[in-house]
Amino acid sequence: MLRINLLGVELRNPTVLASGILGTSKGLLARVANSGAGAVTIKSVSKVERAGHNNPTVITFEAGVMNAVGYSNAGLEKSKKEFSGLKDVNAPVIASIIGTTKEDFAYMAKNFLSNEFAAVEIPLSCPHTPGFGVLAGQNTPEATYEITKAVKNNTRLPVIVKLSPITQAIGEIAKAAEKAGADAINMGNTHGPGMIINIDAKKPVLAFKVGGVSGTAIRPITVRCVYDVYESVKIPIIGTGGVMNGKDAVEMLMAGATAVGVGTAIYYRGIDVFEKICKEMEDWMKKNGYKSVNELVGAAHG
Amino acid sequence: MDEKTELPQIVRIKKIVNENEEMRTFFLDGKIGYNPGQFVMLWIPGVDEKPFSLSYDNPIGITIEKRGKFTENLFNMKVGDKIGIRGPYGNGFKAKSNAVVVAGGCGYAPLATLIERLNNPKVIFGCRTKSRVIFKDRFKKLNPKICTDDGSFGFKGFTSDLLKNVLKEKRFKIVYTCGPEIMMKKIFDICEENKIELQASLERFMKCGFGICGSCACDGMLVCRDGPVFDSAQLRKMKEFGNSAKLKTGEKATLKEYYGWRSE
Numbered sequence: 001m002l003r004i005n006l007l008g009v010e011l012r013n014p015t016v017l018a019s020g021i022l023g024t025s026k027g028l029l030a031r032v033a034n035s036g037a038g039a040v041t042i043k044s045v046s047k048v049e050r051a052g053h054n055n056p057t058v059i060t061f062e063a064g065v066m067n068a069v070g071y072s073n074a075g076l077e078k079s080k081k082e083f084s085g086l087k088d089v090n091a092p093v094i095a096s097i098i099g100t101t102k103e104d105f106a107y108m109a110k111n112f113l114s115n116e117f118a119a120v121e122i123p124l125s126c127p128h129t130p131g132f133g134v135l136a137g138q139n140t141p142e143a144t145y146e147i148t149k150a151v152k153n154n155t156r157l158p159v160i161v162k163l164s165p166i167t168q169a170i171g172e173i174a175k176a177a178e179k180a181g182a183d184a185i186n187m188g189n190t191h192g193p194g195m196i197i198n199i200d201a202k203k204p205v206l207a208f209k210v211g212g213v214s215g216t217a218i219r220p221i222t223v224r225c226v227y228d229v230y231e232s233v234k235i236p237i238i239g240t241g242g243v244m245n246g247k248d249a250v251e252m253l254m255a256g257a258t259a260v261g262v263g264t265a266i267y268y269r270g271i272d273v274f275e276k277i278c279k280e281m282e283d284w285m286k287k288n289g290y291k292s293v294n295e296l297v298g299a300a301h302g
Numbered sequence: 303m304d305e306k307t308e309l310p311q312i313v314r315i316k317k318i319v320n321e322n323e324e325m326r327t328f329f330l331d332g333k334i335g336y337n338p339g340q341f342v343m344l345w346i347p348g349v350d351e352k353p354f355s356l357s358y359d360n361p362i363g364i365t366i367e368k369r370g371k372f373t374e375n376l377f378n379m380k381v382g383d384k385i386g387i388r389g390p391y392g393n394g395f396k397a398k399s400n401a402v403v404v405a406g407g408c409g410y411a412p413l414a415t416l417i418e419r420l421n422n423p424k425v426i427f428g429c430r431t432k433s434r435v436i437f438k439d440r441f442k443k444l445n446p447k448i449c450t451d452d453g454s455f456g457f458k459g460f461t462s463d464l465l466k467n468v469l470k471e472k473r474f475k476i477v478y479t480c481g482p483e484i485m486m487k488k489i490f491d492i493c494e495e496n497k498i499e500l501q502a503s504l505e506r507f508m509k510c511g512f513g514i515c516g517s518c519a520c521d522g523m524l525v526c527r528d529g530p531v532f533d534s535a536q537l538r539k540m541k542e543f544g545n546s547a548k549l550k551t552g553e554k555a556t557l558k559e560y561y562g563w564r565s566e
Contacts, residue, residue, distance in 0.1 A: 024516035024552045031522040043516065043552070051550040055351035056343075058510035060308040069515060074553035082554065200312035201347040201386060267514050268306075 001282050002293050004038070006236060006259055007158035007183050009092050009118045011038035013278045014253070014293055018240050018263030019044055019096040019121060019162070020069065022271075026082060026089060033091035036274035038259065041121055042083055044096040045112060047104060049075030053128075054207040059196060064215020064242070065264045066194055068128040068208035071098060076112050084116065092118035094160065100131045102143075102150040109154035120157045122147065125164030125189035127212045133189070139164045141176035148180035160238065162186035165218070165225045171232035178233040186238040186261060187226045191218045215264040218242050223255045230256025230298055244268060246280020253293060254300040308512055310345045310386030315379060321365060321436040325408070326377060329363040332387055336362070337394030338416035339503055339531040343511045345386030349375050353391075353508045353526070355412035365411040365436065369565055391511050392530045395501050398476045402426065402468055404461050404489050406481020410436055412503050412530075413480050417441060423478075424468055428461035428485070462488040469496050476501065483557055487544030490537055500534045504543070507550055507564075519548065 002013035017040040022028045029040045052072030059066050073079060086093045095117040097108035105122060113120055124144055126133030137143055148161050161177040163170065165188045174185050190212025196205050204210070219242025226239040239252035240261025249260045265273045281293070290296065313332035320326055334342065336359050344364065345351040350372045357365035368377050379385070395416045401423040405413045410427055414437060417423055425446035429435060432454035447464045448456035457464065462485065465477070469492070479489045480503040493500040506518035506525040513527030521540045523529065528536075537543050547560035555563070 021514050022516040022519075024548070025519050025522075025554070027522035028516050028519050028524075049551045049553060052509075054349075055509060056310070056345060058308075058512075058515055060306065060512075062305060062307060065514075067510075067515075069509060072509075072517075072551055074549075074551045078553050196309065198310060198312060198347070198386065201310075201345075201384065203347045205309060205345075207350070264514070267512065271513075 001285055001291065002278055004258060004293060006039070007119050007160075009039070011092065011259065013038040013274075014259040015249070015274045015277055016094070016238055016240075016259050016261050017041055017274075018261040019123065020067075021263035021266055026086070029093060030089045032271060032274070033089050035272045036278055037091055037262070038274075039092040039094055039118065040089065041094040041261075042096050043073060044071055044098045044123060045073050045076060045079040045108070046071060046098050047076050047108060049073065049078065056205055056207055059205055059211075060215075060267060061196060063217035064213055065267060066192075066196060066206065066211040066213050067190065068193070068206045068211035070208065071126065071129045071132060076108065080112055080114075084114065086116040094118055095120040095157070097122060098126075098132055100136060102147045105147050106150040106154045109151045113155050113157055115157070117157055119160055119183070120151070120155060121160040121162050121186055122151050123162040123189055125162055127164065127166060127190060127193040128208055128210055134164050134166055139167060139173060141169070141172045144173050145176040145180045148177050148182050152181040158183035160184040160186050163188045163225075163229075165189070165191050165221050165241070170225050171228050174229040174233045178235050182235060184236045184238060185229055185233065186240055187229050187257070188222065188240060190214045191221055191241070214241065216242050216244060219248060223251060226252060226255040226257050227300070230301065243277070246277050246284055249277050249281050250284055250296060253296040254298070256298045256301065258297055308388055310343070310351075310388040312384050312386050315381050315383050315385060316361065318381060323433050325365055325367045325434075325436055327357060327363045327365045328376070328379075328385075329358065329361050330385065330387065332362060334362055334387070334390055336390045336415070338397070338419060339394035339412065340390035340392045341412075341530060342387050342389035342391070343508075345388070346372065346375050347386060351386070353505070353511055355503070356390075357411035357414045359415050365408070365414075367408050389511070391526055393528070395478055395503070395531050400475035402465065402474050402477045404465055404477060404479040404481070406461055406479075406485040407434065409479070409481030409503070413478060414440070416478060417444070424474070426461050426464045426468060428464070428481075431455070460488075461485060462492060465489060465492055469498065474498060479503070482561070483544055483547070490534070490544070493534060500537070501531050502537060503530045504532060505530060506547055517548065517552065
């Protein structure tokens, strides 16, 4: 019922661990895979190691989560060692690489990626790390085209481009990625950035002051973005943002996603939220006469 | 929509006690439902936020060693100053009778509230030197066995030596431990040899503190959510226990490198 083919890879179900949640070690990826995820994405890796921002880096509010972790990672060399021997992970593993320039991205594609990964995701969309993503203008159609092309020229792996919902022109940006040869779109990264002020301390809580917003608060925005991207490009979409349960996942598929990214939901429902979402999807599909998730993709269109 | 939120509440420091030259207990005017072994995230607005166990729970108190930028900042604070606190997080110790408690250095602090709840536990405490001894009066009635590396107070040697002797005295049901991980690994090995259950409180560098960022992973376990207390069955499967720990970048370093970095 839930099997899909994404980028030439068979996934047992359409759930994907979103990058930035738990994917800091092979051991955790394996655990998430054993908790029912169809595929898992590593935490983004840069050429040089990064400590990221000071704490507080992750907080939650009434409708979701806010983070300004700041792309902490051990850098190319040490991460390459950590993310090897990936047959120990019982699900396809998606790499995630970042850079400050398109040359950086090309270097990472050439030197970090191995054929143990099922695909590579390039986020051009972090809203809270200077030098990367939104704060570096990587989310314009022009930059999206240039960086996607640079990565495509340096790897044989399928390339997923992770977009930011912080734009009026999501269709244009998706088209630029597709034109450059992107194999899929991950729609998308966190929104905002947002801010929470502690009124007794009279200060923003996050150390970086602002952070990307995720969870239920952004689900309608993600759904709308996925809908728009589906109308704009032919390549498959991983809808990421606010999926907490089976019904949310069905909604995301109907908007046009082939798969759903899940991250923040782990805070609310545990690491086995993947199993839970899959069971809930199956229950809904049985009740409504669907035999395969593929029938749901884009069903809300036309 | 879930109403659960992970946001700090601001409390005031109501009393400061010098436990020894390098360690102070900060008593706070807040309330937190707390089980021994859990931890809180302590926030100095504009500086940083770090995990600490409560060493007293009525009123709540945190015993802290001055070590780096964060704790230096804390040591400059006075009674009446504001600080942020969120939690409690993690699992706690499961209290059982007929227990031995093995504390190493600052590890005495997370174990203190457990000791108060146990029925006449055997307490072993080791630290580097006389000036680092804490809670002498607090646990005097339990007649703890104390050792120092340099022999300047109590027995000269390590907690592992004292534990070996204590386990010969009679059949205990459980050992609890907290302290430098190299020490806890030795305690674990002794417990395995003697076929006695162990509960150890681990620590790792943390960011979120509630199980989603992956910073505190030890093998596939999250110290903030699956721990910080782990039992023998779990520790047997954790290859990184006693061997390596992740730095702020996520790099897996040796324990020596990790502790060196944590002291900066």
